[in-house]
Amino acid sequence: MxxxxxxxxxxxxxxxxxxxxxxxxxxxxxxxxxxxxxxxxxxxxxxxxxxxxxxxxxxxxxxxxxxxxxxxxxxxxxxxxxxxxxxxxxxxxxxxxxxxxxxxxxxxxxxxxxxxxxxxxxxxxxxxxxxxxxxxxxxxxxxxxxxxxxxxxxPGSRYLISNVKFQKDSSLVNKEIQDLSGKTFLKNGNPFDLDVIKNERDRIDNGLKERGFYYFHPDNIIVQADSTISKNHKVELNVKLKEDTPDLSTQQFSINNVIVFPTYNIQDVRAGKYKIPMNTDSLAQYAYKDIYVIDPQHKFKPKIFDRALYFKKGDLYNRTNHNLTLNRLISLGVFKFVKNEFIVSDSLQHKFDAYYLLTPREIQSLRLEALGRTNSANYAGSELNLNWTHRNFFRGAEQFKAAIYGAFDFQMGGPENAKNLFRAGTNVQLSIPRIVAPFRFSSSSAFVPRTNITLGYEFQNRTEYYTLNTFTGSFGYVWKENARKEHDLKIFDVTYVSPANITALYDSISAKSDAMRRVVQKQLIFGPTYSYTYTNTMLSKPTTIYYKGTLDLAGNITGLVTGANVKKDKEKTIFGVPFSQYAKIENDFRLYHKFTEKTSLATRFIAGLAYPYGNSEHIPFSKQFFSGGSNSVRAFRARTLGPGIFDPRTIEQGYYFDQSGDVKLELNAEYRANLYKFLNVAVFADAGNVWLINEDPDRPGAKFSKEFLSEIAVGAGVGLRLDFSILILRLDLAMPLRVPYYEKNDRWTFDKINFGDSNWRKDNLILNIAIGYPF
Known part of the structure; x- marks a missing residue:
């Protein structure tokens, strides 16, 4: 050997x-x-x-x-x-x-x-x-x-700044420059640096743009350097306005009229069908407060522009409100192109009119999607979605979306009694571009806050086992502080699950498992949910992060009102259905580090806890955590890992059901490299598991304990990613390196690896096929 x-x-x-x-x-x-x-x-x-x-x-x-x-x-x-x-x-x-x-x-x-x-x-x-x-x-x-x-x-000695002078004169623009000089980047004792001088000119320009000097330009500023005054390698800087600065650049402008064209079309302009009213008399018929909305066909309610536009008649021009207005108009989601022009209307009083030329998107769209999928749990399937979108439902840029779908998943090997799965349903959502509430909500963000109302129904049939009818609904708000921070608050989020057609076969199987019986119990889940997302991954920095934290509280107020919080022998019900009470928190933190343009490292850490109390002894199955699969610990088949050290081999031969938990810990790391254009490769390692809060006699070893670190599963593998821009096809081949349900001192599997054994390959090499990156 x-x-x-x-x-x-x-x-x-x-x-x-x-x-x-x-x-x-x-x-x-x-x-x-x-x-x-x-x-x-x-x-x-x-x-x-x-x-x-x-x-x-x-x-x-x-x-x-x-x-x-x-x-x-x-x-x-x-x-x-x-x-x-x-x-x-x-x-x-x-x-x-x-x-x-x-x-x-x-x-x-x-x-x-x-x-x-x-x-x-x-x-x-x-x-x-x-x-x-x-x-x-x-x-x-x-x-x-x-x-x-x-x-x-x-190089010789480096010259340092000995003195910085902002040259004064009697002009208004110079007075503003003097006011801005206190925050200069040019500091005494710092080295002379041309890049810092360029940044200083941009800083002054940005400051003046905030104070009404719309036509000012950084090139209007000159920074003179004199190194002859001192012999000790010192340089004096003199910041001044160029003598040939155009007069228009030195004038401070304010807003006269604000004019919006919400149905602007460049094709109509070229064909001569489009005329812009250029005087106040012709604009009068379109007046709404201090805004003129040129919309003869009344396709849009004028008040949506009053909320989106930050400029009002008489306001001093500033770049912040300029950009905020453009961003908010775009974030309404109903306009394809947003163009802004400022035209001088009163040169003596230094006023100009602000024109907003808005090209609408297609107000209605119908889209048919056909999807194919497979997972590591030996299921393959297809899904068909028909989506209808109306982007101006009540003429106030409200987005109404309706969808119907059907999907099926069938076995490709694996447990012979796992049965096929069929799903069909519909859902609707109305998204209103403002906060609908009895209180006032003001936002200076570039993103329009939204009120979302959703309703949905799904029919699910697992052949020869059971049928589930699921009804969902929610009312809540989504708002962004800026491009990095987003809040999603659902004041009311309800799910009602009603089982039907439970077969005798499933009754006989579930009689041996309390967890399986809970899958087909009636469930009523309602309460507020909140999530906070922070990301700076859109920045061109070598290291970026992503974080999402979610808090889900079910039945807390109702529990207080009905007395369910106090331990009773009998569950409290609403319309004859026991309602769930639990608190659930989940944290998803990701870090991305780019080594070069073609190589990077992506890591993710997930920590989640769901705790039942009051009216509930268990977390509803649909709200529990799962582990394993193409976006989790990839060396284990989808939803088969855990809980704890429970051994799935003890399940009666031929039956397969998702394994769930109340606690989840997961850590992933993936090194990514580009080989050639669309061809990318990855080397990855995953670790994690799920556990239960309470003991389950049907699943010994499933409870979370102080031994949790020794119960972590570990897997590793290699991946191939085909990035075609419109989609990323991912193939990940993984194998387990540590199996939690093995004997405590024999959980690492390095000595069991045998690529030459076909049975070992069949049991241990897991191929995950998916769309998009895992994280």
């Missing part, structure tokens, strides 16, 4: 070494006199700079060098190798073209490097950072047809 393994590793080593040698030996493809450019390096000669300053300057300078050498992977240049071995294609298609110009990369030669240009770049960049006496030289180091260019920089 040892001999075979030794031969195997020798063969593997020899193959790897051969591949490494081939991909590294790209210089053999070079012509006579050509040299492969391997990159540039900047060396800094200055003893006065700190280690941190030298490192930052060196990194920035090397990033500006051109061209970039051929890309490398573990010291090799595989893309260059593909280019070299591929034949020159005769056409711009076919395998050779793909290998040479898509997978491959043209060699970057020393002759492609303009060393004088790079030297100038180094000196100019250094001067912009305050090294006014910077001088650079370069040298070329070559060996074995490879060449590197070494640039040596002698």
């Amino acid at each position: 040892k001999t075979k393994r030794s031969i195997y590793f020798k063969y593997l080593f020899a193959s790897g070494f051969a591949a490494l040698s081939l991909s590294c030996n790209n210089t053999r493809f070079l012509k006579e006199g050509q040299m492969l450019y391997t990159g540039g390096e900047v060396k800094i000669k200055n003893d006065s700079l700190s280690k941190k300053e030298r490192k930052e300057l060196k990194t920035a300078l090397e990033a500006n060098l051109t061209p970039k050498p051929n890309s490398t992977f573990l010291g090799m240049r595989p893309k260059l190798y593909f280019y070299n071995i591929a034949k020159e294609p005769k056409k711009e298609k076919g395998f050779n073209y793909w290998l040479k110009y898509k997978m491959g990369e043209k060699p970057v030669l020393l002759g492609d490097v303009d060393r004088e240009f790079n030297k100038d770049i180094i000196e100019n960049y250094s001067e912009n950072k305050g090294y006014f006496n910077a001088r650079a030289t370069y040298d070329t180091v070559s060996k074995n047809k490879r060449a590197q260019v070494i640039y040596t920089l002698r």
Whole structure:
């Protein structure tokens, strides 16, 4: 056995070494006199700079060098190798073209490097950072047809700011600039930095835009630097308005008329069918408060614009209200394009009219969706959805959505008595673009708050077992503080489950399991729910986070009124149905870190707890936690993991039911890399489980205890992701590394891995096929 393994590793080593040698030996493809450019390096000669300053300057300078050498992977240049071995294609298609110009990369030669240009770049960049006496030289180091260019920089001393002056004059715009000077980015003692000066000009421009100077531009500001006053490497800065600044840029404007065209169409404008009233007399018939809404066909109620527009007649122009108004108009969801124009109507009084040209979306739409799916629990199925949307239901940008759907899931192997599943239902939602409440709710957010009302019904049939009728309804609010923070409060959220057609077969099976009997019990769940979401994943930062916390309270007030909170022998009911009482909290935290443009690490931690009390001894099945499957611990089949160390092998052979819990802990980590355009790969590890709050005699070991850490399941695997923009097809192959229901000292499975055994592969290699990323 040892001999075979030794031969195997020798063969593997020899193959790897051969591949490494081939991909590294790209210089053999070079012509006579050509040299492969391997990159540039900047060396800094200055003893006065700190280690941190030298490192930052060196990194920035090397990033500006051109061209970039051929890309490398573990010291090799595989893309260059593909280019070299591929034949020159005769056409711009076919395998050779793909290998040479898509997978491959043209060699970057020393002759492609303009060393004088790079030297100038180094000196100019250094001067912009305050090294006014910077001088650079370069040298070329070559060996074995490879060449590197070494640039040596002698930056001299860095100039520091000794004084900052904002030059005064008698103009109104200068007075405002003086008021803004207190928060300047230019500080005495800081190094001279051209980027900071540019940011200071933008800061002044933004401040003036908030104070009515609509036509001002950063280029109207000049910052003069004088390094001759002091001999100690100091520089004085003088911030002033340019002498040739246009007069319009120095005027402070206020709003005269606010005019909205909610049915604007560029095609009508081009055809000459569209006319803009340009005087107050012709606008009078469209007046609503201080707004003119040009809507002859009365397609929209004018008051929706009164809520969305932040500018009123007589207001001083400011950029914040400008942007807020545009964002709120877009977030109404009824307009496809939103265009804004300011036209001077009174040049003497410095006033302009604000025009909002709004192009509506299709008011109604009908969409048919057909979906196919499969999961790791040996089920495959399909779903058909018919969705109708009306985006202006009561002429106030209310969105009304109605849907009917049908779905079925059938077995593909696995337990023979798991039975097929059929679902059909309908749901409707009315979303109103304001808070409908007896109290006043004001928001300065760029996002319109919404009141949502939903109703739904679903028929579910598990063949030969039972039928469930589920009725749902909710009333609540959704609002966003900003692009990062969102709140979702359902003041009333109700679910009523009514079983029907429970077969004798299911009765006989469920007689042995209290958990299975609860699946077909009548359930009445109602109460408030609240969720808070924070995310900055839309930012172009190397590290971003996502968090969602959810709180679900069922029957709490009703429990107080009926006395259900006090332990009684008999459950309290409403219309003959016991109502549920519990408190449930769930936290979902994700962290994403980008190493390069093509590699990243995604992690997720989930912690959830559901606690029954008062009128309930158990959490309703539909509100419990589940583990396993394509978006959870992928080494275990969907909803089969847990609870605790309960052994699913003890379930009567041939029967399969979802395993649920009241406590959930889960941790996932996934390293993602892009191989080629739409082709991505991943290596992942998942850990987690669910537990019960109370003992269940039918499922020994399911209760949460202080031993929970030793009951965590662990799995790992590799994945392939095909990113086609409109959808991401994901294939994840995982295997368990730690199985919680094994003997306590034998839960790790490394010694049981046997890829050569077909039975082991069948039981332990789990393929998950899904749409989208798992988190």
